[in-house]
Amino acid sequence: MSETPKSGFILSVNAGSSSLKISLFRRDGVDVQNPHDIVDLLLVSTILNISAPPAIFSFKFAAHNEGHEGREAKKEPVPSIKDHATAFAHFLDYLKREASIDRGQIVHICHRVVHGGSLFTPVVITDESYHYIERLSDLAPLHNGGALSVMKACIAELPNANSIAYFDTSFHCTMPAHISTCAIRQDIAKKRGLKKYGFHGLSYAFILQAVSTHLRKDPSQLNLIVMHLGSGASMCAIKEGKSLDTTMGLTPVSGLPGATRSGAIDPSLIFHYTNRAGRISHKPSLAVDVHVTTAEDILNKRAGWNALTGTTDFGEIVKHMKEVDARKAKGEEIKEEEGKWRLAFDMFLDRILGYLGGYYVKLGGKVDALVFAAGIGERSIELREAVVAHAACIGFELDPELNAKVDSNEDVVIDIGKSNDGHRVLVCRTDEQLEMAKECALDPRFWQE
Numbered sequence: 001m002s003e004t005p006k007s008g009f010i011l012s013v014n015a016g017s018s019s020l021k022i023s024l025f026r027r028d029g030v031d032v033q034n035p036h037d038i039v040d041l042l043l044v045s046t047i048l049n050i051s052a053p054p055a056i057f058s059f060k061f062a063a064h065n066e067g068h069e070g071r072e073a074k075k076e077p078v079p080s081i082k083d084h085a086t087a088f089a090h091f092l093d094y095l096k097r098e099a100s101i102d103r104g105q106i107v108h109i110c111h112r113v114v115h116g117g118s119l120f121t122p123v124v125i126t127d128e129s130y131h132y133i134e135r136l137s138d139l140a141p142l143h144n145g146g147a148l149s150v151m152k153a154c155i156a157e158l159p160n161a162n163s164i165a166y167f168d169t170s171f172h173c174t175m176p177a178h179i180s181t182c183a184i185r186q187d188i189a190k191k192r193g194l195k196k197y198g199f200h201g202l203s204y205a206f207i208l209q210a211v212s213t214h215l216r217k218d219p220s221q222l223n224l225i226v227m228h229l230g231s232g233a234s235m236c237a238i239k240e241g242k243s244l245d246t247t248m249g250l251t252p253v254s255g256l257p258g259a260t261r262s263g264a265i266d267p268s269l270i271f272h273y274t275n276r277a278g279r280i281s282h283k284p285s286l287a288v289d290v291h292v293t294t295a296e297d298i299l300n301k302r303a304g305w306n307a308l309t310g311t312t313d314f315g316e317i318v319k320h321m322k323e324v325d326a327r328k329a330k331g332e333e334i335k336e337e338e339g340k341w342r343l344a345f346d347m348f349l350d351r352i353l354g355y356l357g358g359y360y361v362k363l364g365g366k367v368d369a370l371v372f373a374a375g376i377g378e379r380s381i382e383l384r385e386a387v388v389a390h391a392a393c394i395g396f397e398l399d400p401e402l403n404a405k406v407d408s409n410e411d412v413v414i415d416i417g418k419s420n421d422g423h424r425v426l427v428c429r430t431d432e433q434l435e436m437a438k439e440c441a442l443d444p445r446f447w448q449e
């Protein structure tokens with residue numbers, strides 16, 4: 001690692017399964033009294049639809065960014081973006097051309113790495129840690145490769161900045177053994193690291209802190225059931241501020257279904273689906289070049305909402321479902337094929353409710369709040385309504401007006417429930433980039449005070 005700086009810029013890069021989200025922050029001195037405002041956002045860029053081209057590039061300066069105030073946000077399709085590496089190259093080119101930002105001031109680059117294996121604290125990228133993360137790519141086939149390709153670009157293009165890996169798995173290292181262990185031979189499981197790891201940990205860490213501030217309750221006193229519902233979707237039961245259980249497993253394919261992922265299925269199903277399950281997939285439709293079996297390619301990339309309905313966008317699914325329902329209500333005849341929208345919605349709801357009930361019992365019914373987060377959780381009025389309607393039997397109730405107004409409320413945490421005394425229902429605008437930047441800004445290893 002190069003010399004520890006006193007202040008400087010932190011670039012946070014979040015390689016999701018089909019998106020790249022990048023935020024640039026400034027870290028000046030640290031006010032120990034107020035560690036929440038430790039970093040100042042300068043700009044945000046997102047590249048969506050990386051695996052369903054054309055990718056959509058957007059770039060926006062923070063409202064208060066000196067010299068750039070009032071600059072319009074950019075949003076355009078970019079057909080040349082094919083993967084995370086070309087997406088990041090496009091961002092760097094744009095930054096060079098359009099922003100009077102001195103790239104030399106970027107001292108640390110935080111990379112969200114989905115699978116950290118046995119690493120639970122952030123690590124500076126060296127040859128050794130890079131290769132360790134590379135070896136884990138098979139366990140996060142939609143993710144680790146994308147993050148590694150961005151690290152490579154950073155080392156080449158921003159050679160004076162340190163790359164640091166932040167792991168999605170870290171938050172879940174508190175899961176007790178009886179929850180993280182699989183019922184298989186333990187000598188083999190231990191040798192190969194076969195157990196439940198859990199993911200979206202940076203998001204859960206951010207949400208825990210944000211909800212703690214909102215409810216004015218120390219994280220160690222909080223019990224939450226959090227739903228991170230994005231392209232990849234998972235849930236987490238948080239007990240006294242620690243992950244007790246989560247829905248994803250050894251890899252992010254398990255648990256809830258996602259945009260292109262099956263979620264939990266009977267493990268035997270895949271051998272009835274294809275007779276090539278164990279073969280290395282020759283033409284994997286994955287975004288990065290990792291050696292995955294046909295089974296993993298099918299379950300990670302050729303399943304989920306896309307396989308059921310033909311779109312990866314849950315917003316589209318809800319829109320079509322409502323149109324079909326409205327026609328049905330008028331007595332119009334509906335084609336069998338048109339039932340797919342409601343099927344996908346009801347299936348997602350069913351799987352969420354299954355885990356919700358289980359987590360409620362595991363937390364002994366002592367739940368401070370249900371929290372919705374990520375693309376679907378933050379934007380789907382209908383899904384939140386359906387989930388909470390079914391959770392009435394365990395004491396949760398939605399305020400329909402507050403639920404409908406989430407989009408026009410800019411707060412990080414928003415109350416959408418009727419109760420203000422336990423059993424709250426919240427939406428949290430999660431921000432994995434900010435979580436990494438805050439952790440980095442507070443880490444004494446990376447700064448000279």
Ligand SMILES: Nc1ncnc2c1ncn2[C@@H]1O[C@H](COP(=O)(O)OP(=O)(O)O)[C@@H](O)[C@H]1O
Nearest residue numbers: 016019230231232313314315374375376379380
């Ligand atoms: N208005 C909406 N209603 C429901 N879902 C939406 C809406 N807008 C976006 N989404 C969903 O949010 C998903 C993206 O969530 P996000 O958390 O950004 O995903 P990721 O980080 O995994 O790429 C999209 O795939 C889309 O399905």
Ligand SMILES: CC(=O)OP(=O)(O)O
Nearest residue numbers: 016017199230232252
């Ligand atoms: C772990 C995971 O599924 O991440 P994402 O939702 O960003 O693809």
Ligand SMILES: [Mg+2]
Nearest residue numbers: 016017230231
């Ligand atoms: Mg994500």
